[in-house]
Amino acid sequence: MASSSSSSALRCSITISLLLLAFTYASDPTQLQDFCVAVSEAANPVFVNGEFCKNPATVAADDFVFHGLNVPGNTSNEEGSTVTHIFASQIPGLNTLGVGTARIDFAPYGLNPPHVHPRASEALLVLEGNLYAGFLVASDPENKLFARILSPGDVFVFPQGLVHFQLNVGNDTTAVALAFLGSQNPGVVTVADSVFGSRPSMDPDALAKAFRVDKSVINYLQKHH
Known part of the structure:
Protein backbone atom coordinates (compact mmCIF):
# COMPACT_ATOMS: atom_id res chain seq x y z
CA MET A 1 0.00 0.00 0.00
CA ALA A 2 2.83 2.39 0.84
CA SER A 3 4.38 1.79 -2.56
CA SER A 4 1.06 2.41 -4.31
CA SER A 5 0.48 5.65 -2.39
CA SER A 6 4.01 6.80 -3.17
CA SER A 7 3.50 6.09 -6.87
CA SER A 8 0.20 7.95 -6.90
CA ALA A 9 1.75 10.95 -5.17
CA LEU A 10 4.59 10.95 -7.68
CA ARG A 11 2.17 10.94 -10.63
CA CYS A 12 0.20 13.77 -9.02
CA SER A 13 3.38 15.77 -8.48
CA ILE A 14 4.45 15.27 -12.11
CA THR A 15 1.00 16.32 -13.37
CA ILE A 16 1.00 19.50 -11.28
CA SER A 17 4.54 20.30 -12.44
CA LEU A 18 3.52 19.93 -16.10
CA LEU A 19 0.47 22.15 -15.60
CA LEU A 20 2.59 24.82 -13.93
CA LEU A 21 5.11 24.59 -16.75
CA ALA A 22 2.38 25.01 -19.38
CA PHE A 23 1.00 28.04 -17.53
CA THR A 24 4.47 29.58 -17.28
CA TYR A 25 4.96 29.47 -21.04
CA ALA A 26 1.54 31.02 -21.76
CA SER A 27 3.03 34.53 -21.49
CA ASP A 28 6.32 36.33 -22.01
CA PRO A 29 9.31 34.51 -20.45
CA THR A 30 10.26 35.60 -16.95
CA GLN A 31 13.39 37.70 -16.90
CA LEU A 32 16.58 36.11 -15.55
CA GLN A 33 18.08 39.43 -14.41
CA ASP A 34 16.86 42.80 -13.10
CA PHE A 35 16.66 44.23 -16.62
CA CYS A 36 17.76 43.62 -20.20
CA VAL A 37 17.73 46.94 -22.04
CA ALA A 38 17.22 46.25 -25.74
CA VAL A 39 20.03 47.11 -28.11
CA SER A 40 19.90 47.05 -31.91
CA GLU A 41 21.88 44.23 -33.50
CA ALA A 42 20.65 44.48 -37.08
CA ALA A 43 23.86 42.98 -38.46
CA ASN A 44 23.67 39.93 -36.24
CA PRO A 45 22.18 36.95 -38.11
CA VAL A 46 20.96 35.21 -34.94
CA PHE A 47 17.22 35.52 -34.25
CA VAL A 48 16.17 35.76 -30.60
CA ASN A 49 12.72 35.74 -29.00
CA GLY A 50 13.03 39.30 -27.77
CA GLU A 51 15.93 41.72 -28.07
CA PHE A 52 19.66 41.59 -27.42
CA CYS A 53 20.71 43.11 -24.10
CA LYS A 54 22.81 46.20 -23.62
CA ASN A 55 25.84 45.92 -21.35
CA PRO A 56 24.46 46.75 -17.85
CA ALA A 57 27.44 49.06 -17.29
CA THR A 58 26.16 51.37 -20.06
CA VAL A 59 22.47 51.39 -19.04
CA ALA A 60 21.02 54.80 -18.12
CA ALA A 61 17.73 56.10 -16.71
CA ASP A 62 16.71 57.29 -20.20
CA ASP A 63 16.52 53.63 -21.28
CA PHE A 64 13.39 53.33 -19.12
CA VAL A 65 11.61 56.53 -20.17
CA PHE A 66 9.24 57.56 -22.95
CA VAL A 188 -1.64 43.52 -33.62
CA VAL A 189 -3.65 41.64 -36.25
CA THR A 190 -6.38 43.85 -37.73
CA VAL A 191 -9.11 41.56 -39.06
CA ALA A 192 -10.14 43.48 -42.19
CA ASP A 193 -6.58 44.38 -43.21
CA SER A 194 -5.40 40.79 -42.75
CA VAL A 195 -8.25 39.22 -44.70
CA PHE A 196 -8.70 41.75 -47.49
CA GLY A 197 -5.24 43.29 -47.61
CA SER A 198 -3.02 40.20 -47.73
CA ARG A 199 -0.12 40.06 -50.19
CA PRO A 200 -0.58 38.18 -52.41
CA SER A 201 -4.35 38.58 -52.28
CA MET A 202 -6.54 35.71 -51.17
CA ASP A 203 -8.72 34.11 -53.84
CA PRO A 204 -11.86 36.33 -54.04
CA ASP A 205 -14.01 33.26 -54.78
CA ALA A 206 -12.97 31.74 -51.46
CA LEU A 207 -13.69 34.98 -49.60
CA ALA A 208 -17.02 35.49 -51.35
CA LYS A 209 -18.11 32.04 -50.26
CA ALA A 210 -16.80 32.52 -46.71
CA PHE A 211 -18.55 35.88 -46.25
CA ARG A 212 -21.61 34.88 -48.31
CA VAL A 213 -21.50 37.97 -50.50
CA ASP A 214 -21.08 38.63 -54.22
CA LYS A 215 -17.51 38.52 -55.48
CA SER A 216 -17.79 42.16 -56.56
CA VAL A 217 -18.00 43.11 -52.88
CA ILE A 218 -14.77 41.20 -52.18
CA ASN A 219 -13.06 42.83 -55.14
CA TYR A 220 -14.03 46.26 -53.81
CA LEU A 221 -12.78 45.47 -50.31
CA GLN A 222 -9.48 44.06 -51.58
CA LYS A 223 -8.97 47.14 -53.71
CA HIS A 224 -9.39 49.42 -50.71
CA HIS A 225 -7.10 47.58 -48.29
Missing part, protein backbone atom coordinates in the same frame (compact mmCIF):
# COMPACT_ATOMS: atom_id res chain seq x y z
CA HIS A 67 8.30 61.22 -23.42
CA GLY A 68 5.17 62.54 -25.10
CA LEU A 69 2.32 60.19 -24.28
CA ASN A 70 0.34 63.31 -23.37
CA VAL A 71 0.47 64.44 -27.00
CA PRO A 72 -2.72 63.60 -28.96
CA GLY A 73 -2.27 61.33 -31.97
CA ASN A 74 -3.34 62.27 -35.50
CA THR A 75 -6.82 60.88 -36.17
CA SER A 76 -7.12 62.21 -39.74
CA ASN A 77 -7.58 58.81 -41.35
CA GLU A 78 -10.39 56.54 -42.53
CA GLU A 79 -10.86 54.93 -39.12
CA GLY A 80 -10.74 58.22 -37.22
CA SER A 81 -8.36 56.80 -34.62
CA THR A 82 -4.67 56.37 -33.96
CA VAL A 83 -2.70 54.19 -31.55
CA THR A 84 0.58 55.31 -29.99
CA HIS A 85 2.36 52.11 -28.94
CA ILE A 86 4.81 51.99 -26.05
CA PHE A 87 6.55 48.63 -26.37
CA ALA A 88 10.17 47.52 -26.10
CA SER A 89 10.94 49.24 -29.40
CA GLN A 90 9.92 52.58 -27.81
CA ILE A 91 11.27 51.95 -24.27
CA PRO A 92 14.27 49.59 -24.52
CA GLY A 93 14.07 48.95 -20.77
CA LEU A 94 10.75 47.11 -21.28
CA ASN A 95 12.63 44.23 -22.89
CA THR A 96 11.94 40.96 -20.97
CA LEU A 97 9.55 42.69 -18.52
CA GLY A 98 6.41 41.34 -20.20
CA VAL A 99 4.38 44.56 -20.25
CA GLY A 100 3.45 47.31 -22.72
CA THR A 101 1.04 50.20 -23.02
CA ALA A 102 -0.57 52.37 -25.67
CA ARG A 103 -2.52 55.59 -26.03
CA ILE A 104 -5.56 55.49 -28.31
CA ASP A 105 -7.04 58.72 -29.69
CA PHE A 106 -10.46 58.85 -31.32
CA ALA A 107 -11.99 61.51 -33.53
CA PRO A 108 -15.77 61.96 -33.20
CA TYR A 109 -17.29 58.59 -34.13
CA GLY A 110 -13.77 57.21 -34.64
CA LEU A 111 -13.16 53.46 -34.59
CA ASN A 112 -10.28 51.30 -33.42
CA PRO A 113 -11.26 48.47 -35.80
CA PRO A 114 -11.69 44.81 -34.82
CA HIS A 115 -8.26 43.34 -34.12
CA VAL A 116 -6.41 40.69 -32.12
CA HIS A 117 -3.36 40.72 -29.86
CA PRO A 118 -2.01 37.17 -30.25
CA ARG A 119 0.43 37.46 -27.34
CA ALA A 120 -1.32 39.59 -24.72
CA SER A 121 -4.46 40.33 -22.78
CA GLU A 122 -5.42 44.00 -22.50
CA ALA A 123 -6.96 46.32 -19.92
CA LEU A 124 -8.43 49.50 -21.40
CA LEU A 125 -8.85 52.65 -19.28
CA VAL A 126 -11.04 55.43 -20.69
CA LEU A 127 -9.69 58.90 -19.95
CA GLU A 128 -11.98 61.10 -22.06
CA GLY A 129 -15.21 60.61 -23.99
CA ASN A 130 -17.47 57.59 -24.24
CA LEU A 131 -16.50 54.37 -26.00
CA TYR A 132 -18.50 51.38 -27.13
CA ALA A 133 -16.05 48.52 -26.55
CA GLY A 134 -16.35 44.77 -26.76
CA PHE A 135 -14.87 41.41 -27.70
CA LEU A 136 -16.09 38.19 -29.34
CA VAL A 137 -15.78 34.77 -27.71
CA ALA A 138 -14.21 32.57 -30.36
CA SER A 139 -15.08 29.31 -28.61
CA ASP A 140 -18.78 30.17 -28.34
CA PRO A 141 -20.82 28.56 -31.18
CA GLU A 142 -22.79 31.78 -31.55
CA ASN A 143 -19.70 34.06 -31.39
CA LYS A 144 -21.08 35.74 -28.28
CA LEU A 145 -20.35 39.45 -27.97
CA PHE A 146 -19.42 41.05 -24.64
CA ALA A 147 -19.73 44.84 -24.99
CA ARG A 148 -20.42 47.95 -22.92
CA ILE A 149 -20.57 51.73 -23.22
CA LEU A 150 -17.60 53.04 -21.25
CA SER A 151 -17.22 56.44 -19.60
CA PRO A 152 -14.12 58.20 -18.20
CA GLY A 153 -12.64 56.12 -15.39
CA ASP A 154 -14.11 52.84 -16.66
CA VAL A 155 -11.85 49.85 -17.34
CA PHE A 156 -12.65 47.04 -19.78
CA VAL A 157 -10.59 43.85 -20.13
CA PHE A 158 -9.98 42.01 -23.42
CA PRO A 159 -8.75 38.40 -23.09
CA GLN A 160 -5.68 37.39 -25.07
CA GLY A 161 -6.23 36.37 -28.68
CA LEU A 162 -9.88 37.44 -28.93
CA VAL A 163 -11.23 39.88 -31.53
CA HIS A 164 -12.03 43.24 -29.91
CA PHE A 165 -12.74 46.86 -30.85
CA GLN A 166 -13.57 50.34 -29.55
CA LEU A 167 -15.89 52.94 -31.10
CA ASN A 168 -16.24 56.57 -30.02
CA VAL A 169 -19.98 57.05 -29.63
CA GLY A 170 -19.61 60.80 -29.23
CA ASN A 171 -20.65 62.32 -32.56
CA ASP A 172 -19.10 65.71 -31.76
CA THR A 173 -16.48 64.91 -29.09
CA THR A 174 -13.07 63.24 -29.14
CA ALA A 175 -12.10 60.35 -26.87
CA VAL A 176 -8.86 59.09 -25.33
CA ALA A 177 -8.00 55.76 -23.72
CA LEU A 178 -4.93 54.01 -22.34
CA ALA A 179 -4.33 50.33 -22.99
CA PHE A 180 -2.18 48.15 -20.74
CA LEU A 181 -0.97 44.89 -22.30
CA GLY A 182 0.67 41.80 -20.86
CA SER A 183 3.54 41.64 -23.33
CA GLN A 184 6.44 43.80 -24.48
CA ASN A 185 5.42 42.84 -28.03
CA PRO A 186 1.73 41.84 -28.03
CA GLY A 187 1.31 41.95 -31.81
Whole structure:
Protein backbone atom coordinates (compact mmCIF):
# COMPACT_ATOMS: atom_id res chain seq x y z
CA MET A 1 0.00 0.00 0.00
CA ALA A 2 2.83 2.39 0.84
CA SER A 3 4.38 1.79 -2.56
CA SER A 4 1.06 2.41 -4.31
CA SER A 5 0.48 5.65 -2.39
CA SER A 6 4.01 6.80 -3.17
CA SER A 7 3.50 6.09 -6.87
CA SER A 8 0.20 7.95 -6.90
CA ALA A 9 1.75 10.95 -5.17
CA LEU A 10 4.59 10.95 -7.68
CA ARG A 11 2.17 10.94 -10.63
CA CYS A 12 0.20 13.77 -9.02
CA SER A 13 3.38 15.77 -8.48
CA ILE A 14 4.45 15.27 -12.11
CA THR A 15 1.00 16.32 -13.37
CA ILE A 16 1.00 19.50 -11.28
CA SER A 17 4.54 20.30 -12.44
CA LEU A 18 3.52 19.93 -16.10
CA LEU A 19 0.47 22.15 -15.60
CA LEU A 20 2.59 24.82 -13.93
CA LEU A 21 5.11 24.59 -16.75
CA ALA A 22 2.38 25.01 -19.38
CA PHE A 23 1.00 28.04 -17.53
CA THR A 24 4.47 29.58 -17.28
CA TYR A 25 4.96 29.47 -21.04
CA ALA A 26 1.54 31.02 -21.76
CA SER A 27 3.03 34.53 -21.49
CA ASP A 28 6.32 36.33 -22.01
CA PRO A 29 9.31 34.51 -20.45
CA THR A 30 10.26 35.60 -16.95
CA GLN A 31 13.39 37.70 -16.90
CA LEU A 32 16.58 36.11 -15.55
CA GLN A 33 18.08 39.43 -14.41
CA ASP A 34 16.86 42.80 -13.10
CA PHE A 35 16.66 44.23 -16.62
CA CYS A 36 17.76 43.62 -20.20
CA VAL A 37 17.73 46.94 -22.04
CA ALA A 38 17.22 46.25 -25.74
CA VAL A 39 20.03 47.11 -28.11
CA SER A 40 19.90 47.05 -31.91
CA GLU A 41 21.88 44.23 -33.50
CA ALA A 42 20.65 44.48 -37.08
CA ALA A 43 23.86 42.98 -38.46
CA ASN A 44 23.67 39.93 -36.24
CA PRO A 45 22.18 36.95 -38.11
CA VAL A 46 20.96 35.21 -34.94
CA PHE A 47 17.22 35.52 -34.25
CA VAL A 48 16.17 35.76 -30.60
CA ASN A 49 12.72 35.74 -29.00
CA GLY A 50 13.03 39.30 -27.77
CA GLU A 51 15.93 41.72 -28.07
CA PHE A 52 19.66 41.59 -27.42
CA CYS A 53 20.71 43.11 -24.10
CA LYS A 54 22.81 46.20 -23.62
CA ASN A 55 25.84 45.92 -21.35
CA PRO A 56 24.46 46.75 -17.85
CA ALA A 57 27.44 49.06 -17.29
CA THR A 58 26.16 51.37 -20.06
CA VAL A 59 22.47 51.39 -19.04
CA ALA A 60 21.02 54.80 -18.12
CA ALA A 61 17.73 56.10 -16.71
CA ASP A 62 16.71 57.29 -20.20
CA ASP A 63 16.52 53.63 -21.28
CA PHE A 64 13.39 53.33 -19.12
CA VAL A 65 11.61 56.53 -20.17
CA PHE A 66 9.24 57.56 -22.95
CA HIS A 67 8.30 61.22 -23.42
CA GLY A 68 5.17 62.54 -25.10
CA LEU A 69 2.32 60.19 -24.28
CA ASN A 70 0.34 63.31 -23.37
CA VAL A 71 0.47 64.44 -27.00
CA PRO A 72 -2.72 63.60 -28.96
CA GLY A 73 -2.27 61.33 -31.97
CA ASN A 74 -3.34 62.27 -35.50
CA THR A 75 -6.82 60.88 -36.17
CA SER A 76 -7.12 62.21 -39.74
CA ASN A 77 -7.58 58.81 -41.35
CA GLU A 78 -10.39 56.54 -42.53
CA GLU A 79 -10.86 54.93 -39.12
CA GLY A 80 -10.74 58.22 -37.22
CA SER A 81 -8.36 56.80 -34.62
CA THR A 82 -4.67 56.37 -33.96
CA VAL A 83 -2.70 54.19 -31.55
CA THR A 84 0.58 55.31 -29.99
CA HIS A 85 2.36 52.11 -28.94
CA ILE A 86 4.81 51.99 -26.05
CA PHE A 87 6.55 48.63 -26.37
CA ALA A 88 10.17 47.52 -26.10
CA SER A 89 10.94 49.24 -29.40
CA GLN A 90 9.92 52.58 -27.81
CA ILE A 91 11.27 51.95 -24.27
CA PRO A 92 14.27 49.59 -24.52
CA GLY A 93 14.07 48.95 -20.77
CA LEU A 94 10.75 47.11 -21.28
CA ASN A 95 12.63 44.23 -22.89
CA THR A 96 11.94 40.96 -20.97
CA LEU A 97 9.55 42.69 -18.52
CA GLY A 98 6.41 41.34 -20.20
CA VAL A 99 4.38 44.56 -20.25
CA GLY A 100 3.45 47.31 -22.72
CA THR A 101 1.04 50.20 -23.02
CA ALA A 102 -0.57 52.37 -25.67
CA ARG A 103 -2.52 55.59 -26.03
CA ILE A 104 -5.56 55.49 -28.31
CA ASP A 105 -7.04 58.72 -29.69
CA PHE A 106 -10.46 58.85 -31.32
CA ALA A 107 -11.99 61.51 -33.53
CA PRO A 108 -15.77 61.96 -33.20
CA TYR A 109 -17.29 58.59 -34.13
CA GLY A 110 -13.77 57.21 -34.64
CA LEU A 111 -13.16 53.46 -34.59
CA ASN A 112 -10.28 51.30 -33.42
CA PRO A 113 -11.26 48.47 -35.80
CA PRO A 114 -11.69 44.81 -34.82
CA HIS A 115 -8.26 43.34 -34.12
CA VAL A 116 -6.41 40.69 -32.12
CA HIS A 117 -3.36 40.72 -29.86
CA PRO A 118 -2.01 37.17 -30.25
CA ARG A 119 0.43 37.46 -27.34
CA ALA A 120 -1.32 39.59 -24.72
CA SER A 121 -4.46 40.33 -22.78
CA GLU A 122 -5.42 44.00 -22.50
CA ALA A 123 -6.96 46.32 -19.92
CA LEU A 124 -8.43 49.50 -21.40
CA LEU A 125 -8.85 52.65 -19.28
CA VAL A 126 -11.04 55.43 -20.69
CA LEU A 127 -9.69 58.90 -19.95
CA GLU A 128 -11.98 61.10 -22.06
CA GLY A 129 -15.21 60.61 -23.99
CA ASN A 130 -17.47 57.59 -24.24
CA LEU A 131 -16.50 54.37 -26.00
CA TYR A 132 -18.50 51.38 -27.13
CA ALA A 133 -16.05 48.52 -26.55
CA GLY A 134 -16.35 44.77 -26.76
CA PHE A 135 -14.87 41.41 -27.70
CA LEU A 136 -16.09 38.19 -29.34
CA VAL A 137 -15.78 34.77 -27.71
CA ALA A 138 -14.21 32.57 -30.36
CA SER A 139 -15.08 29.31 -28.61
CA ASP A 140 -18.78 30.17 -28.34
CA PRO A 141 -20.82 28.56 -31.18
CA GLU A 142 -22.79 31.78 -31.55
CA ASN A 143 -19.70 34.06 -31.39
CA LYS A 144 -21.08 35.74 -28.28
CA LEU A 145 -20.35 39.45 -27.97
CA PHE A 146 -19.42 41.05 -24.64
CA ALA A 147 -19.73 44.84 -24.99
CA ARG A 148 -20.42 47.95 -22.92
CA ILE A 149 -20.57 51.73 -23.22
CA LEU A 150 -17.60 53.04 -21.25
CA SER A 151 -17.22 56.44 -19.60
CA PRO A 152 -14.12 58.20 -18.20
CA GLY A 153 -12.64 56.12 -15.39
CA ASP A 154 -14.11 52.84 -16.66
CA VAL A 155 -11.85 49.85 -17.34
CA PHE A 156 -12.65 47.04 -19.78
CA VAL A 157 -10.59 43.85 -20.13
CA PHE A 158 -9.98 42.01 -23.42
CA PRO A 159 -8.75 38.40 -23.09
CA GLN A 160 -5.68 37.39 -25.07
CA GLY A 161 -6.23 36.37 -28.68
CA LEU A 162 -9.88 37.44 -28.93
CA VAL A 163 -11.23 39.88 -31.53
CA HIS A 164 -12.03 43.24 -29.91
CA PHE A 165 -12.74 46.86 -30.85
CA GLN A 166 -13.57 50.34 -29.55
CA LEU A 167 -15.89 52.94 -31.10
CA ASN A 168 -16.24 56.57 -30.02
CA VAL A 169 -19.98 57.05 -29.63
CA GLY A 170 -19.61 60.80 -29.23
CA ASN A 171 -20.65 62.32 -32.56
CA ASP A 172 -19.10 65.71 -31.76
CA THR A 173 -16.48 64.91 -29.09
CA THR A 174 -13.07 63.24 -29.14
CA ALA A 175 -12.10 60.35 -26.87
CA VAL A 176 -8.86 59.09 -25.33
CA ALA A 177 -8.00 55.76 -23.72
CA LEU A 178 -4.93 54.01 -22.34
CA ALA A 179 -4.33 50.33 -22.99
CA PHE A 180 -2.18 48.15 -20.74
CA LEU A 181 -0.97 44.89 -22.30
CA GLY A 182 0.67 41.80 -20.86
CA SER A 183 3.54 41.64 -23.33
CA GLN A 184 6.44 43.80 -24.48
CA ASN A 185 5.42 42.84 -28.03
CA PRO A 186 1.73 41.84 -28.03
CA GLY A 187 1.31 41.95 -31.81
CA VAL A 188 -1.64 43.52 -33.62
CA VAL A 189 -3.65 41.64 -36.25
CA THR A 190 -6.38 43.85 -37.73
CA VAL A 191 -9.11 41.56 -39.06
CA ALA A 192 -10.14 43.48 -42.19
CA ASP A 193 -6.58 44.38 -43.21
CA SER A 194 -5.40 40.79 -42.75
CA VAL A 195 -8.25 39.22 -44.70
CA PHE A 196 -8.70 41.75 -47.49
CA GLY A 197 -5.24 43.29 -47.61
CA SER A 198 -3.02 40.20 -47.73
CA ARG A 199 -0.12 40.06 -50.19
CA PRO A 200 -0.58 38.18 -52.41
CA SER A 201 -4.35 38.58 -52.28
CA MET A 202 -6.54 35.71 -51.17
CA ASP A 203 -8.72 34.11 -53.84
CA PRO A 204 -11.86 36.33 -54.04
CA ASP A 205 -14.01 33.26 -54.78
CA ALA A 206 -12.97 31.74 -51.46
CA LEU A 207 -13.69 34.98 -49.60
CA ALA A 208 -17.02 35.49 -51.35
CA LYS A 209 -18.11 32.04 -50.26
CA ALA A 210 -16.80 32.52 -46.71
CA PHE A 211 -18.55 35.88 -46.25
CA ARG A 212 -21.61 34.88 -48.31
CA VAL A 213 -21.50 37.97 -50.50
CA ASP A 214 -21.08 38.63 -54.22
CA LYS A 215 -17.51 38.52 -55.48
CA SER A 216 -17.79 42.16 -56.56
CA VAL A 217 -18.00 43.11 -52.88
CA ILE A 218 -14.77 41.20 -52.18
CA ASN A 219 -13.06 42.83 -55.14
CA TYR A 220 -14.03 46.26 -53.81
CA LEU A 221 -12.78 45.47 -50.31
CA GLN A 222 -9.48 44.06 -51.58
CA LYS A 223 -8.97 47.14 -53.71
CA HIS A 224 -9.39 49.42 -50.71
CA HIS A 225 -7.10 47.58 -48.29
